[in-house]
Amino acid sequence: KNEVEQSPQNLTAQEGEFITINCSYSVGISALHWLQQHPGGGIVSLFMLSSGKKKHGRLIATINIQEKHSSLHITASHPRDSAVYICAVPTQGGSEKLVFGKGTKLTVNP
Amino acid sequence: ETGVTQSPTHLIKTRGQQVTLRCSSQSGHNTVSWYQQALGQGPQFIFQYYREEENGRGNFPPRFSGLQFPNYSSELNVNALELDDSALYLCASSLDLAGGAAYEQYFGPGTRLTVT
Numbered sequence: 272k273n274e275v276e277q278s279p280q281n282l283t284a285q286e287g288e289f290i291t292i293n294c295s296y297s298v299g300i301s302a303l304h305w306l307q308q309h310p311g312g313g314i315v316s317l318f319m320l321s322s323g324k325k326k327h328g329r330l331i332a333t334i335n336i337q338e339k340h341s342s343l344h345i346t347a348s349h350p351r352d353s354a355v356y357i358c359a360v361p362t363q364g365g366s367e368k369l370v371f372g373k374g375t376k377l378t379v380n381p
Numbered sequence: 382e383t384g385v386t387q388s389p390t391h392l393i394k395t396r397g398q399q400v401t402l403r404c405s406s407q408s409g410h411n412t413v414s415w416y417q418q419a420l421g422q423g424p425q426f427i428f429q430y431y432r433e434e435e436n437g438r439g440n441f442p443p444r445f446s447g448l449q450f451p452n453y454s455s456e457l458n459v460n461a462l463e464l465d466d467s468a469l470y471l472c473a474s475s476l477d478l479a480g481g482a483a484y485e486q487y488f489g490p491g492t493r494l495t496v497t
Contacts (some may be wrong), residue, residue, distance in 0.1 A: 275423075304486070312418075312469045314488035357423055368414065368437045369486070371423035 273298040273360050277372035284379050290345040292375045294358035297339065304359040304369065305332050305343050314357070317343070348379045384408070385474050385489035393495045399460045402492045406453040406474030412436070413455045414486065415447060418469040430455060431477060459494075467496045 274297040284290055294303070302321040308314045318325050318332040320341070325332050329348075334341040345352055355376050359369040384407040394400050406413050412431045416424035426439035430449035444460040453474070459466055470493075473486040 306488070311490075312471075312493065313490040314424075314471060314473075316485055316487065319485045359424075362426065368426050368429055368439070369416075369424075370426065371416075373423045 273300065273362055273370050275358060275360055275370055275372040277358055277375050279375060280373065281376045282378070284348050284377070286349060286379055286381050288348050288379075290348050290352070290377065290379075292343045292356050292358075292377070294341045294343070294372055295339060296341075296358075296360045298360075299336070299339070300360045302361075303334055303341050305341070306357045306359060306371075308355040308357060308374065310354075317356075345377075348377075350379045350381050353378050385472065385487050387470075387472055387489040387492050389492060390490070391493045391495075393497060394462050396462055396464060396496055398462050399458065400462060400494060402457045402459075402470050402472075402494070404455045404457070404472030404474070404489055406455065406472075407476075407487055408453055410453060410474035410476050410487070412475045412477040412484075413449055414473045414475075415455075415457045416471040416473065417441070417466075418471060418491070419465075420468070424471055427457070462496045464496050467494060469493050 276295045305318040329346045331344040355374040357374040359371045362368045386405045414429040415427040418424040428438040429436045433449045446458045449455040469491045471491045473488045475486045
């Protein structure tokens with residue numbers, strides 16, 4: 272079974288700061304998901320990536336398959352970025368039944 | 382908007398009762414997964430349905446059951462509710478082309494179940 276560790280658990284930043292959230296997993300995977308969850312529950316898929324780097328607006332996700340590690344970066348953070356960020360990986364290599372990290376709660380203050 | 386809807390939004394039930402939660406997937410998505418998210422925790426995989434058949438199950442007892450219908454909707458049923466069943470229940474739909482490649486999951490907004 273794949274195990275997922277995220278850090279930090281909680282993160283408070285000032286508007287404009289550069290944010291990094293880390294995710295490590297234990298079993299080789301086909302792809303890793305980064306998700307965003309706002310208060311109230313709804314989850315939005317931000318990225319699915321299997322190698323290298325993806326960028327969407329101010330969000331950048333990178334993955335190192337050999338090191339079983341991924342990072343989510345937010346440039347020029349804004350209070351509306353405040354949310355829980357969760358990484359998820361397949362439960363075992365090739366499976367798309369996901370196991371989730373516990374999430375990183377980000378608060379961006381104006 | 383992910384195109385995935387869930388109903389109801391909130392629900393309060395009493396211990397021992399039964400509940401049915403509903404999910405409407407994106408059109409054409411042949412796979413739906415259900416997750417339970419307890420307060421302060423990451424989601425936990427309950428089970429997945431692929432083309433109306435159960436396609437894997439997490440560590441949940443048999444009183445958690447599901448159905449998937451040809452019209453891309455699905456249900457999660459929980460019998461004999463317990464207090465610990467209080468959680469946010471999320472469904473996620475995807476299109477599995479059975480080619481072994483990873484595919485993106487689209488999450489619904491969730492149903493918050495409170496068991497008293």
